Amino acid sequence: MSAGIGSAATGAQVAPRFRVAICGGGLGGLTLAATLARHCSDIQCDVYEASSWISTAGAGIGTWQRTWRILERLGLDQGLVEKAFSPPKPGKHTALTLRRSDISDGGFNFYDLVAPYGMTPLHRADLFDALLRSLPETYTVHTSKRLSAYIMSEGEAGSVTLHFADGSTATADILVGADGVKSKTRAQMYADLENAACTDEHLGRYQDPKWSGIIAYRSVFPTAELLARFRGHPVAFGAVTHCGKGKSIMAYPIASGKMINVVAYVSDPSKEGMPFPRKWETPATSEEVLAEYEDWEPQALAIIKCMTQTSAWAIHVVDALPHYVHGSVALLGDAARHSLRYMCAHASTPYIGSGVGQAMEDAYILGRLLAHPATNYGNLAEALSVYEDARLPVANAVVQRARRAGRLYQFDLDEWYDGQRGPAERKQLDALSDQVYRQFEWIWGDGPDVAWEEAKNVWEARSCR
Numbered sequence: 001m002s003a004g005i006g007s008a009a010t011g012a013q014v015a016p017r018f019r020v021a022i023c024g025g026g027l028g029g030l031t032l033a034a035t036l037a038r039h040c041s042d043i044q045c046d047v048y049e050a051s052s053w054i055s056t057a058g059a060g061i062g063t064w065q066r067t068w069r070i071l072e073r074l075g076l077d078q079g080l081v082e083k084a085f086s087p088p089k090p091g092k093h094t095a096l097t098l099r100r101s102d103i104s105d106g107g108f109n110f111y112d113l114v115a116p117y118g119m120t121p122l123h124r125a126d127l128f129d130a131l132l133r134s135l136p137e138t139y140t141v142h143t144s145k146r147l148s149a150y151i152m153s154e155g156e157a158g159s160v161t162l163h164f165a166d167g168s169t170a171t172a173d174i175l176v177g178a179d180g181v182k183s184k185t186r187a188q189m190y191a192d193l194e195n196a197a198c199t200d201e202h203l204g205r206y207q208d209p210k211w212s213g214i215i216a217y218r219s220v221f222p223t224a225e226l227l228a229r230f231r232g233h234p235v236a237f238g239a240v241t242h243c244g245k246g247k248s249i250m251a252y253p254i255a256s257g258k259m260i261n262v263v264a265y266v267s268d269p270s271k272e273g274m275p276f277p278r279k280w281e282t283p284a285t286s287e288e289v290l291a292e293y294e295d296w297e298p299q300a301l302a303i304i305k306c307m308t309q310t311s312a313w314a315i316h317v318v319d320a321l322p323h324y325v326h327g328s329v330a331l332l333g334d335a336a337r338h339s340l341r342y343m344c345a346h347a348s349t350p351y352i353g354s355g356v357g358q359a360m361e362d363a364y365i366l367g368r369l370l371a372h373p374a375t376n377y378g379n380l381a382e383a384l385s386v387y388e389d390a391r392l393p394v395a396n397a398v399v400q401r402a403r404r405a406g407r408l409y410q411f412d413l414d415e416w417y418d419g420q421r422g423p424a425e426r427k428q429l430d431a432l433s434d435q436v437y438r439q440f441e442w443i444w445g446d447g448p449d450v451a452w453e454e455a456k457n458v459w460e461a462r463s464c465r
């Protein structure tokens with residue numbers, strides 16, 4: 001191990017306990033770096049980000065109490081409270097209203113999802129800013145470093161060699177792939193697992209994401225514009241999912257209520273798994289989006305008419321992975337699932353607002369395990385396997401819930417409601433709402449503290465053997 005890091009207390013150079021390379025400077029990768037920084041000062045951490053800057057672009061993210069708990073543990077909550085539209089507050093609060101909107105002469109609200117502490121929308125940029133500020137000077141975020149391959153070795157001189165697209169290399173004792181849905185780390189891990197496999201399972205199929213059949217139109221615009229178009233628009237005051245057959249529009253205020261974040265989804269389940277023929281992300285016009293929703297009610301159309309700067313994202317997903325870890329390489333966040341995925345998987349879907357939250361829970365549990373005093377150069381692979389056992393089943397289950405929630409919003413689960421209007425509609429929507437609630441229930445169950453206690457107990461028992 002050649003590099004040293006400065007001791008926070010004395011400034012003296014000491015050899016690091018081990019070196020962590022994080023591939024990807026998204027919210028997952030930066031949360032891992034922040035967790036390491038918060039819980040120890042003797043691990044070297046380098047973040048390698050493909051872009052030439054850490055992109056804070058994007059929009060709003062809805063955070064629940066369990067994600068907020070991680071921000072508290074990282075000491076970032078205070079700075080974010082003032083930027084949040086509705087900071088978490090004790091008691092139960094309406095987190096999300098569901099409304100039927102695919103009716104031209106006026107829709108109707110059919111459900112208020114009430115949650116402990118409510119839901120706290122944040123601007124992605126605020127979260128990036130808080131995480132980046134929390135990193136010590138001894139951590140380096142390397143930009144324009146696109147991982148193209150890695151080689152795991154057994155030797156003393158570094159367990160993993162990273163190769164970048166610019167021809168440079170770096171070494172580390174472990175590599176964490178936090179490189180998003182198109183993860184190069186996942187692609188190589190599954191190619192390696194396929195080559196090494198002792199089973200008949202075709203592990204190579206997990207290398208590449210596939211199209212979910214969904215296009216998501218994303219935009220952020222000033223709240224004042226929406227209110228000028230539609231006086232008293234409810235989205236200026238809280239989160240609303242406008243539901244319709246095969247389509248839904250999720251919108252909520254961010255940036256202390258000054259801006260509206262919106263994602264409008266158009267789904268074609270028959271195209272799930274087909275190759276997407278164009279670039280995954282392209283600009284879209286308001287007219288293009290309006291054409292998809294032409295029969296919808298004025299409240300929904302007012303939102304779409306404000307979407308003058310919009311990008312269309314083809315939502316890609318990854319099948320639920322059987323492994324998050326191989327040797328000294330681990331995956332987290334969207335690399336291990338993908339977000340919007342038909343609403344799914346860590347590449348999980350945005351339908352229950354948990355992609356970032358799950359990426360952060362991965363990062364928090366992994367970071368705590370690595371920072372634990374029992375973790376050292378010699379038992380890193382074992383620590384990673386405790387991470388996998390703790391996170392894989394939970395995160396894969398969340399992906400399934402997100403997927404199901406999306407289908408419920410879009411009246412695509414016929415056993416609950418198929419979107420037909422008629423005398424039974426209200427009763428069916430009540431049953432559907434009950435199902436929606438069930439997809440969210442886990443969110444206010446045991447949070448990351450309990451998960452960490454469990455993982456810690458397992459690790460302490462194993463590492464002391």
Ligand SMILES: Cc1cc2nc3c(=O)[nH]c(=O)nc-3n(C[C@H](O)[C@H](O)[C@H](O)COP(=O)(O)OP(=O)(O)OC[C@H]3O[C@@H](n4cnc5c(N)ncnc54)[C@H](O)[C@@H]3O)c2cc1C
Nearest residue numbers: 024026027028050062147179180333334350353355356357
């Ligand atoms: C429309 C939409 C709405 C969403 N809404 C919510 C929400 O309300 N709440 C919520 O919790 N989540 C939401 N999500 C999900 C959330 O955005 C993601 O789950 C989250 O950003 C995942 O973080 P990540 O760090 O794992 O991956 P990413 O954010 O994708 O970051 C990956 C990083 O790795 C970099 N990278 C990629 N390849 C390489 C490489 N080869 N070498 C080096 N670096 C590389 C990328 O440039 C990027 O910076 C939403 C997602 C979408 C698409």
